[in-house]
Amino acid sequence: MKIILTNEVPNLGAPGDVVEVKDGYGRNYLLPQGFAIGWTKGAEKQVETIKRARAGREIRDLGHANEVKGKLEGLKVTLSARAGQGGRLFGSVTATEIADAVKAAGGPVLDKRKIELSGPIKTTGGYQVQIKLHSDVTAKFNLNVVAAK
The missing domain is CATH 3.40.5.10 (Ribosomal protein L9, N-terminal domain)
Incomplete structure (x- = not known):
């Protein structure tokens, strides 16, 4: 077929x-x-x-991937999510929300399927997010999850 x-x-x-x-x-x-x-x-x-x-x-080549990595690693990304007492979120933060937060913070447009999370994000606080930009280039950036007002 x-x-x-x-x-x-x-x-x-x-x-x-x-x-x-x-x-x-x-x-x-x-x-x-x-x-x-x-x-x-x-x-x-x-x-x-x-x-x-x-x-x-799409990331065009290795040079473009390194350029995007430089932009991401210098970025301060903050994501606002609904949370209850003690900072526990209602639900969890998804890769789509992270990609949208990066774009809103002035970063590049990311493919949500390339974002690698170590586990579900279910509480407020700081997290290290990893994204595979190219077969040889992986970028890490800090994500700060805060409670929505």
Whole structure:
């Protein structure tokens, strides 16, 4: 079965890639989960749009990854979340919220799937967040979670 990936799938490809997979894997997993669309001549035209969107948020090379790492490590990121007594959060902080907080603090646009958390963030305080920018470059920055007023 020939499909076009719409999301990054580990060990298969990146968004916009046209890949050949077994029928069951495509029909029962990739298509229902929204990770891919069926390949047609019309859908082939959408590949360029998907690739352009990916290029906007992708780290181009090792030099660009080091540049982004420098920006991130000098950034002070504060995230406001609803909390109860004792600093315990209602829920937990997600990678999407962290990516949005970095952007709001003046940092670069990050892919939420590249953010690595050591565990769930469920209390207020300071945390070390790690993000894999490139196969050779990993950046660490401090995240301060505060209670929303």
